Amino acid sequence: MRGRAVSVWLIALVVALVGTIQVRSQAEVERSLVGVDPTSLAFLIDDLHRANDSLDAEKAALARQRSTLQSGQAGAADQVLADEAERLRAIDGYVPVQGPGVVMVIEATGLTALDLQDAVNNLTAAGAEAIDVNDHRIVMGVPITQQGGGVAIDGNTVVSPWTISAVGDPNRLARIADLMAQQLRADRRVRAVSYRVVTDLLITSVLTEKPFVYAVPS
Amino acid sequence: MSTRSITGVALVALVALAIGFVLADQVRTQLLTPSNQVARYQALVRNVQDLETTNADDRRQIADLRSQIESLESEAARRSATTQSLRNQVTDLRAHAGLVAVHGPGVEVVLRNGLPGPGPTGQAGYLVNFQDVQDVVNLLFAQGAEAIAINGRRVTPLTSFSGTEGQILVDQGPPLTSPVKIDAIGDRNRMTAALADQSALPDIRAREVQFGLHLTFDGIADVSLPAYDSSLQVTHVSPA
Numbered sequence: 001m002r003g004r005a006v007s008v009w010l011i012a013l014v015v016a017l018v019g020t021i022q023v024r025s026q027a028e029v030e031r032s033l034v035g036v037d038p039t040s041l042a043f044l045i046d047d048l049h050r051a052n053d054s055l056d057a058e059k060a061a062l063a064r065q066r067s068t069l070q071s072g073q074a075g076a077a078d079q080v081l082a083d084e085a086e087r088l089r090a091i092d093g094y095v096p097v098q099g100p101g102v103v104m105v106i107e108a109t110g111l112t113a114l115d116l117q118d119a120v121n122n123l124t125a126a127g128a129e130a131i132d133v134n135d136h137r138i139v140m141g142v143p144i145t146q147q148g149g150g151v152a153i154d155g156n157t158v159v160s161p162w163t164i165s166a167v168g169d170p171n172r173l174a175r176i177a178d179l180m181a182q183q184l185r186a187d188r189r190v191r192a193v194s195y196r197v198v199t200d201l202l203i204t205s206v207l208t209e210k211p212f213v214y215a216v217p218s
Numbered sequence: 219m220s221t222r223s224i225t226g227v228a229l230v231a232l233v234a235l236a237i238g239f240v241l242a243d244q245v246r247t248q249l250l251t252p253s254n255q256v257a258r259y260q261a262l263v264r265n266v267q268d269l270e271t272t273n274a275d276d277r278r279q280i281a282d283l284r285s286q287i288e289s290l291e292s293e294a295a296r297r298s299a300t301t302q303s304l305r306n307q308v309t310d311l312r313a314h315a316g317l318v319a320v321h322g323p324g325v326e327v328v329l330r331n332g333l334p335g336p337g338p339t340g341q342a343g344y345l346v347n348f349q350d351v352q353d354v355v356n357l358l359f360a361q362g363a364e365a366i367a368i369n370g371r372r373v374t375p376l377t378s379f380s381g382t383e384g385q386i387l388v389d390q391g392p393p394l395t396s397p398v399k400i401d402a403i404g405d406r407n408r409m410t411a412a413l414a415d416q417s418a419l420p421d422i423r424a425r426e427v428q429f430g431l432h433l434t435f436d437g438i439a440d441v442s443l444p445a446y447d448s449s450l451q452v453t454h455v456s457p458a
Contacts, residue, residue: 007230014237040382041262044393047380048269051390051448055276058449062283069290077294081304086457088311091375091450096458117356118349125378129455139375143360167455202458209314215364215403217309218319218442 090130093139093207097130101167102177104195108160111189113146116153119164119180120144126176128166130203134158137205161192170197270392277391277447284317284445316374316446320365324403324441325410327354329422331384331396332430344429345384346396352379353419354400354433361412363402365443369394372446390448397432406437 036044065084068076089095104119120131120138131138136153138144143154150157166173177195184193295302312318329351332344355366355373366373371391378389385393402409412418413435425431 007234011230011234011237014241036382036385038259038262040385041259041266043382044385044387045262045265045269047387048266048273048392052269052272052276054390054449054451055273055280057451058280059276059283061451062280062287066283066287066290069287069294077291077301078298078304081291081301081308085304085308085311087452088308088315090455090457091452092311092314093375094311097455098458099454099456101454114353117352121352121378124376125380127454129376129452140355140373140377141359141363141375144356145360169454204458209310212313212320212322212364214322214324214405215313215320215443216322217313218321 091139092209093130093137093142094209095206096202096204097167098200098202099129099167100170100197100199101128101130101165101201102170102173102195102197103201104162104164104166104177104180105193106160106162106164106184106190107192108162108184108187108190111151111160111162113144113151116151116158116162117144119162122176122180123164123166123168123173126168126172128168128173130167132165132203132205134163135205137203137207139207142207165198165201165203167201167203170199173197273390273392280449281445281447284447314375315450316365316372316377317450319443319445320403321440321442322364322403323406324363324401324438325358325406325413325435326438326441327358327400327402327413327433327435329354329396329398329400330432330434332425332428332432335429342383343425344431346386346398346431347383348379348381348386348388350422350431351386351388351394351398351400353422354413355379357412357418358400358402358404358409361404361409363404363409365404366400366402367443368400369398370444371448372443374446374450376450376452401438401441401443403441403443410435410437 065080068080086095090097102123106119116133120133123131124140133153136142136156136158138153143152145152145155147155147157150159152158174195174197181193181195184190291301291305291308295305309318313320329346331346334341334344351368355368358366368386368388371388371394374389376389379386381387381393384395386395386398387393413433416423419433422431422433426433
């Protein structure tokens with residue numbers, strides 16, 4: 001009788017043990033997965049690797065600039081400053097630029113400023129270094145707005161078809177252009193969309209430098 | 219031993235056997251899998267944390283290198299009028315590229331997560347996402363903002379936004395999560411009027427109602443924005 005009672009207690013103990021471990025394991029998984037799922041984490045890791053590679057390249061370029069300036073050679077500072085000015089004018093959109101890239105053409109009715117903002121953002125995120133839409137240069141900060149029934153870039157209406165030219169790594173840009181084209185083809189507002197890779201794309205549109213009115217260097 | 223006792227012992231043995239099977243199955247299929255999931259997940263999280271630490275170190279080094287370069291340029295400019303003229307041009311171009319810390323009147327916009335709602339859209343709709351940040355930044359630029367920073371990260375002409383649910387990537391920085399603070403310098407009356415316009419930012423407005431997403435803003439007399447501290451390398455574009 002006593003042996004049977006011990007057996008029953010043992011079984012109850014094992015059942016309780018299994019139940020407890022199971023519940024705790026599940027709870028641990030759920031708690032640790034709050035917020036970000038593993039797939040998103042994998043994407044984050046990929047993005048951070050790419051970001052850190054870019055930061056390494058920037059550090060190397062800046063270290064070279066510093067070395068040249070430290071060399072004290074005649075004209076070294078002027079050369080560094082002239083090169084920097086040329087590079088920044090291209091980034092700020094103040095000069096015509098060229099390079100490899102893609103040209104996308106979108107024929108549609110009813111696309112909005114948000115659609116164009118998204119398209120420009122997708123290309124910039126894919127490494128576009130200069131963008132033009134229907135002969136209007138675009139950098140972050142150039143207003144793309146909804147005006148009446150159309151889309152305006154810095155106050156100038158752009159009508160369909162939109163020809164988006166982007167200079168940058170042609171492989172990365174082609175991949176994103178392909179994804180964008182697939183999405184746009186599924187959109188009922190879009191009649192046709194195409195893109196092509198160009199080895200030497202020329203962007204002649206430029207922005208006019210606007211002096212700051214409110215912002216003052218610290 | 220009576221027949222009743224034998225039956226009792228057999229019953230206990232049978233139950234013990236069944237429990238044994240359950241236990242074995244449990245260990246094999248249930249306990250190990252979650253343990254592995256947790257370990258893998260933790261490895262991914264550690265990887266992200268390590269990369270974020272490297273990222274922060276790199277950005278500190280970049281800011282330091284830029285500061286050293288500016289000192290060297292300033293020193294060279296004191297010795298030559300030509301160099302001084304070039305330096306003035308570069309300083310102006312750097313300011314427009316977000317490479318110079320600036321201050322001035324402006325607005326501070328804060329976006330905060332709401333509460334999860336039912337259905338598939340409710341699983342993510344309550345989270346601040348990169349499109350929300352992109353929309354606010356575009357709205358502020360459309361209202362004449364001259365400089366913008368997101369959680370202290372300066373926006374440049376090449377800034378882009380990406381991310382997954384609730385994770386916002388701005389350029390090469392680590393992911394941002396709610397609350398997201400967007401500071402802009404410019405005409406604060408114009409910017410606050412645009413932010414108060416209920417027809418602007420329609421997606422955010424809808425999710426304010428549906429999920430309690432928060433969008434708040436204030437005009438500020440003097441907003442300070444840091445200089446951009448990440449990469450602004452262009453390797454494919456060259457002046458025509």
